[in-house]
């Protein structure tokens with residue numbers, strides 16, 4: 001199949017803290033995601049797709065710049081927390097080219113509907129980094145009903161104007177996304193495409209379904225919601241998001257735009273406490289597979305044959321590079337991409353290609369490299385070596401049996417790391433809870 005001569009619309013849907021096996025099409029135990037499952041069945045599902053980081057804002061820096069996040073100071077925060085409000089350093093520098101700014105400059109209409117988490121105005125903000133429109137929260141986590149962040153500050157915005165609106169946030173974001181598609185449809189039908197970042201906060205804490213407004217008062221002093229939640233609530237939160245994605249897809253179809261719209265779905269990091277990451281170990285904040293392996297689904301009938309599954313290795317920033325390639329947009333020469341376009345994989349041209357991937361976390365001194373089948377991992381000063389296809393669960397440690405291979409991967413990681421800025425002395429790690437709050441594995 002070949003790409004249509006007309007440039008595609010692009011919708012980049014990102015869930016928040018969704019785990020690898022939470023969706024039906026990734027082995028989920030309950031049918032929470034019929035819409036996403038059908039997008040995967042009609043499109044392309046990746047089994048070896050990763051997030052750039054096991055925590056929110058670092059991944060979002062990589063997603064919007066298509067470069068390793070370690071290059072930017074704000075991304076050293078694990079994650080940016082609400083104490084960063086007013087900071088002039090902890091955010092996405094407005095002069096940095098971005099996925100939306102490059103697409104906008106090439107003629108795309110652009111919007112972010114959902115979570116930003118890349119620093120606060122006036123120094124930073126979505127309208128200052130390439131989005132024509134913004135509706136959503138600026139911070140890392142808000143209540144679904146009060147739309148207040150973890151410090152109790154109201155955090156729902158339309159552009160840079162504070163926006164008061166009643167409703168369950170997942171539904172408000174879906175409503176606005178449908179509205180955007182319908183408003184942009186005439187231009188898109190006339191040949192001016194759109195780029196929509198639809199970045200849900202679901203299924204991130206607090207553990208509230210559409211029917212749980214009463215919980216908002218109970219959790220307002222601690223949105224981590226350490227006394228609440230369960231897998232049933234968690235699954236319904238995913239289902240609410242899936243319903244909203246279904247409404248966005250229905251709007252695309254009604255406007256005759258579904259065929260030439262590239263829809264990509266993923267999560268910003270691995271699953272949190274109620275998530276299903278099976279068979280992976282670990283979750284958010286970990287460089288074990290459960291913290292970084294995430295769902296990646298691509299749907300684009302004009303270019304992607306239905307029903308395919310790919311084992312291509314890829315990172316969040318590769319998808320940003322893919323979107324630029326699909327739009328025929330080059331990177332800014334002063335900011336070359338670390339992301340690699342997956343367009344040939346989407347179009348089924350050629351096979352999978354070698355894609356070395358590297359990660360670094362200040363938290364617990366973690367390192368990871370995935371080179372082909374093998375993964376080098378360091379946590380708390382211990383070095384491990386795993387064969388991922390043979391043991392996705394990272395329990396069979398080959399480090400002492402294959403010291404030469406371990407050394408080879410460690411050297412590759414160190415060579416990569418030498419090309420990145422060091423972790424700043426004042427970078428912070430924010431953990432919402434620990435062993436005193438719930439037993440650790």
Ligand SMILES: [Ca+2]
Pocket residue numbers: 016017055056204268269
């Ligand atoms: Ca997240």
